[in-house]
Amino acid sequence: MNWSWDFFFAYLTNGLMLRGAWTTIWLSVISMIIGLGLGVVAAMMKMYGSRALRWIAEFYIWLFRGTPILIQLVIIYTGLPQLGIRLTVIESAIIGLALNEGAYLAEVIRSGIMSVDKGQTDASRAVGMTWRQRMWLVILPQATRTIIPPLGNQFNGMLKTTSLASVISMEELMRSAQMLAQIEFRVLESYTVAAVWYLVLVSIWGLIQMRIEAHYEKPFGPAAAVSPEARRDLEKALEKAGPA
Amino acid sequence: MTQQDKQLVPGGKAADRMLGPPIVMIEKVCKSFGENHVLRDVSLTVRQGEVVVICGRSGSGKSTLLRCIDQLETIDGGTIRAAGHLMGFRERNGKRQPLRDAEIAVQQRDLGMVFQNFNLFPHISVIENITLAPVRILKRKRAEVREEARELLKRVGLPDKENAYPRQLSGGQQQRVAIARALAMKPKVMLFDEPTSALDPEMISEVLDVMTGLSEQGMTMIVVTHEMGFARAAADRVILMHDGGIVEEAAPEKFFGNPESEHTRLFLSKILHH
Numbered sequence: 001m002n003w004s005w006d007f008f009f010a011y012l013t014n015g016l017m018l019r020g021a022w023t024t025i026w027l028s029v030i031s032m033i034i035g036l037g038l039g040v041v042a043a044m045m046k047m048y049g050s051r052a053l054r055w056i057a058e059f060y061i062w063l064f065r066g067t068p069i070l071i072q073l074v075i076i077y078t079g080l081p082q083l084g085i086r087l088t089v090i091e092s093a094i095i096g097l098a099l100n101e102g103a104y105l106a107e108v109i110r111s112g113i114m115s116v117d118k119g120q121t122d123a124s125r126a127v128g129m130t131w132r133q134r135m136w137l138v139i140l141p142q143a144t145r146t147i148i149p150p151l152g153n154q155f156n157g158m159l160k161t162t163s164l165a166s167v168i169s170m171e172e173l174m175r176s177a178q179m180l181a182q183i184e185f186r187v188l189e190s191y192t193v194a195a196v197w198y199l200v201l202v203s204i205w206g207l208i209q210m211r212i213e214a215h216y217e218k219p220f221g222p223a224a225a226v227s228p229e230a231r232r233d234l235e236k237a238l239e240k241a242g243p244a
Numbered sequence: 245m246t247q248q249d250k251q252l253v254p255g256g257k258a259a260d261r262m263l264g265p266p267i268v269m270i271e272k273v274c275k276s277f278g279e280n281h282v283l284r285d286v287s288l289t290v291r292q293g294e295v296v297v298i299c300g301r302s303g304s305g306k307s308t309l310l311r312c313i314d315q316l317e318t319i320d321g322g323t324i325r326a327a328g329h330l331m332g333f334r335e336r337n338g339k340r341q342p343l344r345d346a347e348i349a350v351q352q353r354d355l356g357m358v359f360q361n362f363n364l365f366p367h368i369s370v371i372e373n374i375t376l377a378p379v380r381i382l383k384r385k386r387a388e389v390r391e392e393a394r395e396l397l398k399r400v401g402l403p404d405k406e407n408a409y410p411r412q413l414s415g416g417q418q419q420r421v422a423i424a425r426a427l428a429m430k431p432k433v434m435l436f437d438e439p440t441s442a443l444d445p446e447m448i449s450e451v452l453d454v455m456t457g458l459s460e461q462g463m464t465m466i467v468v469t470h471e472m473g474f475a476r477a478a479a480d481r482v483i484l485m486h487d488g489g490i491v492e493e494a495a496p497e498k499f500f501g502n503p504e505s506e507h508t509r510l511f512l513s514k515i516l517h518h
Contacts, residue, residue, distance in 0.1 A: 117363075119359060119361050119363035122311075122316055122359060122363060123357075123359065123363035123364070123422075125314075125315075125316060125352060126314055126316065126355075126357035126359075126426070127352070127353070127376075127425065127426070128349045128351075128352040128353030128377060128381055129349060129377065130346040130349045131345050133381060137380055138365055141368075142365075142366065216367075219366055219369075219410075219411065220367075220409075220411055221409065221412070
């Protein structure tokens, strides 16, 4: 057996790896934020847009969900220069990941918006809100609650999908592991360390996601949050219903 | 003053209230959903300070009429004028053009609406429910609006609930918050769409008391309800709708004592004997 714990621990805190991990984090966050924006716009176009806008949104979603992210990245970075569009590695990675994410999130956001009770639209119109105001102040904040769990799931996926950007030489975790493996030929140790780093990042995200979910669940709290008055009313009602 | 006190005042209701000029004028309004004609040529005028109760069987068009007044539904024909607006349209050279969403929203700010299912905003606290529209839509100062909201909460008997979330309140409490939310926009007319129908019996009176109080303070109110006690005590006029039209329109004494329409007699016999 040729496994070396020394290499493993050395790689774990190797500067190249740490820089790679950091790149994975910011690449994921930036791509996710842009993807979220694209997703909201695409969902809105699909739900409320004119026929042309709806068609554009449908086409976008169909195209980016229907082709592998790997091909999208390669086309953006190495294919587009043929058309005179030259993008840096970082630009290509962010654009590719965000466009792909947006197509998936559009559907997540659409179902979140549809989950909000119709009475909320009535109520917000009745106090005189315009379409934009009711979307922004009433509908989207409530849709968020439904959207957060699948969104967290998507971000979990994003942290790992960024590894595909290594093929266009984006220096994130995967690429760092590749480079390390080529220096000392400790292939198993290098890639295992990368895997451990992905696990760490995903686990930290899991904890953050729990907190975000708890925050959005607060107004809808558990039964324990029922006020004493409400409980008394309930008890009175039960008493009244009493022995049938 | 509670509902019971009020009944002791001889000749109560309109007699001790000054009614102003017409504030809601509905003329020959039609509305259908597909093949279903829900409103057929409905006309109704409500004066400032007046309390009109609308009753009728489910499907008679009473809720639709209320929703048309507030532009939650668009009408197919006729005219609705409310609080000085030609609802949903603008008139130019004698021609009518439908208004855009944002223009309708401006008209809706002068009308308050209370729904059967309360429809409070569940993601924000009670006080934020009340201040949201005045602060974010009318762009008024937050501190000032908050002060008013606290006053409104006192008025509806929930001074200690400002930081609660809707989910933590009973149905009766939620409906009172919904009334406060509507009042925060200082509406000229309040519309109530079966405000007590979703409530357990012992919570109905707390909501009706608030509504009776409002009517005493001179608020113009159109109330769709089956609470005949409220109609007797607080209404200036009671209306019965049947099949998308108004079949009876009378002061409460006459409505309950000596109605003209056969439909009213049938409706009353059903509702009072249950």
